[in-house]
Amino acid sequence: MTSRNGLSTDVRRLIIEYQRVNGGGSTEYDRKIVYRVECNGCYSVLSDRCMRAVLLSDRTVDLYSTDLFPNSVGFVNGDYSASYCACRVRDIGCLVCGKVLGYHVNLPCKTCLAQENNGHYWMFRSSEVRAQAIFIEVTETMDFPLYWAFVRATDNYGGEFFEGDGTYAAKLSCKLAVKLPASIPLFVREPRQLYIEAYTNDNKISHYQFANYSR
Ligand SMILES: [Zn+2]
Numbered sequence: 001m002t003s004r005n006g007l008s009t010d011v012r013r014l015i016i017e018y019q020r021v022n023g024g025g026s027t028e029y030d031r032k033i034v035y036r037v038e039c040n041g042c043y044s045v046l047s048d049r050c051m052r053a054v055l056l057s058d059r060t061v062d063l064y065s066t067d068l069f070p071n072s073v074g075f076v077n078g079d080y081s082a083s084y085c086a087c088r089v090r091d092i093g094c095l096v097c098g099k100v101l102g103y104h105v106n107l108p109c110k111t112c113l114a115q116e117n118n119g120h121y122w123m124f125r126s127s128e129v130r131a132q133a134i135f136i137e138v139t140e141t142m143d144f145p146l147y148w149a150f151v152r153a154t155d156n157y158g159g160e161f162f163e164g165d166g167t168y169a170a171k172l173s174c175k176l177a178v179k180l181p182a183s184i185p186l187f188v189r190e191p192r193q194l195y196i197e198a199y200t201n202d203n204k205i206s207h208y209q210f211a212n213y214s215r
Pocket residue numbers: 082085086087108109110111112113
């Protein structure tokens with residue numbers, strides 16, 4: 001459905017929601033940008049639901065974090081105590097090329113638990129990965145960065161996509177899921193404009209082929 005100004009109902013709703021998030025009707029978490037993070041060694045995609053993070057205990061460490069276990073990484077060795085606090089952590093490496101990328105917080109320490117916690121326990125060191133902001137293609141000439149306000153939380157996934165315990169379920173469960181309809185495309189800019197897949201709020205997969213602006 002297209003309105004008089006040429007914008008579809010989906011797009012008009014998106015713009016209103018975006019203005020609400022930007023206009024203070026949201027938290028700092030809501031306004032954080034969603035990143036695609038790739039391995040710096042082999043450029044395979046590690047996760048499309050990452051956030052730029054800074055350690056509260058050491059602000060010089062630049063990280064990207066995610067909340068869901070990425071099926072693109074495996075554990076390296078055993079766990080050990082983090083150098084900045086008493087968290088127990090375990091290194092994670094790329095399943096394709098073996099590069100050590102960061103760590104998983106196995107057991108958060110009391111100091112970290114007492115701080116505001118966003119539930120992101122998978123950390124990629126920015127020196128080991130390549131990160132790209134994800135954008136929402138609003139129209140051919142307008143785009144917004146994808147905020148975490150538009151990402152579905154792990155407890156509101158629902159649906160048949162995330163049931164089961166096989167490899168397929170594992171692959172699906174760490175995919176980006178958004179509170180947007182499938183008609184709204186998502187993309188990254190580097191190294192060239194590339195559309196990315198995400199589960200949408202109508203339980204479809206968004207992809208460029210669903211884009212309807214060329215009509
Ligand atoms: Zn800690």
